[in-house]
Amino acid sequence: MADLITYREAVAEGIAREMRRDPAVVCLGEDIGAAGGVFKTAAGLFAEFGPERVWDTPISEQAILGAAMGAAMTGMRPVAEIMFSDFFACCWDYLANEIPKVRYMTGGQVTVPLVVRTANGGGLGFGAQHSQAVENWALAIPGLKIAAPATPADVVGMMAAAIRSDDPVVFFEHKGLFASKGAPAPEGHVVPLGQAAVAREGSDITLVALAATVPLAMAAAEQVAADGISAEVIDLRSLIPLDMATVLGSIARTSRLVIVEENPYQGGWGGTVASIVADDGFESLDAPVQRVTAACVPLPFADVLEQAVIPTTDKVVAAIRRLTSY
């Protein structure tokens, strides 16, 4: 359908809209210029905005994020691309020690309005060093805002919010969603960070999902609907700020919660959600909280192995059935 756009196109569209409205927005990253990015998520930016605003870098992740930080401290709004989120490990100092801390440790003297974009997540057979979902790495560090959209319109709207934010934002683009299609974003579309979306209304059980686990949860909800189970699907959209009001409001009605996350069980973001539900939502629950997560092993290469490790629709359906029969 011609009026649908892909998630991949939405990334470039979201950046382009902000570059048109604010000359302080500049991009830097590996292969993002004439090449348009290895995932083509920067396609068209170089042609429209030129080398003055779209800068190809060497393979120097520390220099990319350090330079973005220095530019953000001095009047620019850089959008830095780290090609694969696994490569955060190469520049982790900037994400763990520098960018999130500099405002605080200077007593509020400096501001770092920057966006770090990255291709995140598994399911495509890229192996252990190009497939991880690492939102939980960023979640471990106070001082970073974390966006992880699931639909093309949210990509555009959240990109606008991220680039306009005076706080640093880590923007996770899921590799498994790049080819997915959805309605285009209306003009001027802004989705504030920290507002979850109810992707599907339901009354028997709440499924909380993020990025690529949203379509998994939706598919699982459709399957169990045939058995008369009404599942509500919440797309968190961002992890920081974390919209627990929407989650807690949902389980107050459904009394059952499944968290569907691509992080490994050890240290995954769902652990934080479950902890808050234990603190603030215990009275709502009629069953244990169930987390469907990646397994605690590196991401394997072969499809059959990778599917065994990451969440699948079948695993979500099984969790729903366990809880609804509890």
Added chain:
Amino acid sequence: MTVREEENAGTAPAIGRDELLTLYEQMEVIRRTEKAAHDLFLSGLVKGTTHLAAGHEAVAVGASAALQPGDYVFATYRGHHHAIARGAAPAECLAELMSKGTGLCKAKGGSMHLTKASAGMLGSYAIVGAHLPMAVGAAWSAKLRDSGEVAVAFFGDGATNIGAFHEALNLAAIWSLPVLFVCENNLYMEYTPIGAVTPVGRPAADRAPAYGLPAEVVDGNDVVLVAEAVARAAARARAGAGPTVLETLTYRHFGHSRTDPAKYRPAEELQQWLQRDPLNLARQRLTSAGVPEAALTAAADRAAAVVAAAVEEAKAAPPPDPEDAFTDMWADGGSAWRT
């Protein structure tokens, strides 16, 4: 590749007698602030750690003399001298060290993170080498905004062996950015002689040619020579000629940090460097220029009075409110992360 003198003829402003006297007084302020920090630590009024810059004064003061107000400075955890040289008051620095609410960073940073953003001193960073790419980014920003500003990263000899140094030099070189990389080579990477862990004799300057960058080795204890070298490099940067690496040779008078008595340094070496104390060199220059001894004494006395008053002001300042622990994380001033 080193910068040829003839390329730079006329780019360095001469430091006049009066200005040199001012620079000397600034160095006295820094030296006495560092001594005060040391003493306050021993009195239990400064906690954590300190990395004192006594001995490095000429690098900070000479560089600042050659920079413009809008230029950007990024320093390391050994950064008290850079904060003061860029305009931070000794009282707000000491208050920060003493965990007072009036500290430069509201007592959230401490000795290793002195920052005076309003004076273009954009921070002191305690992860070795991390701030070099930041200075590159500030220089990139200056270029994008066509502002004519330059950025300066000061770093120790030990930072030349970490990856961020090399990524920063490479990116600055290919983008031809207005950034100065100023190494304060004090001969020791923490407790280890830099020569024992570096395959070239000049850890910063000898690496510059690999990135096509010009480099100069400068007497870092002579405030005039530092100012002249920084002025030359800044002029090149402002003219669009790109980055310069300056390796200033200096020596710290204290150990690496509070807990280090620096017994690994040969007594003879220490003695030689103390004879080349940057304050002594400045006094010699002033005397040679005909400045009377009484003027030098008066400058030192003024510095002593400033620091003594700063110590009393910092001691008398109130501690931070515990609630301040939850401010200044986000741009809205707060730290809320969930609903």
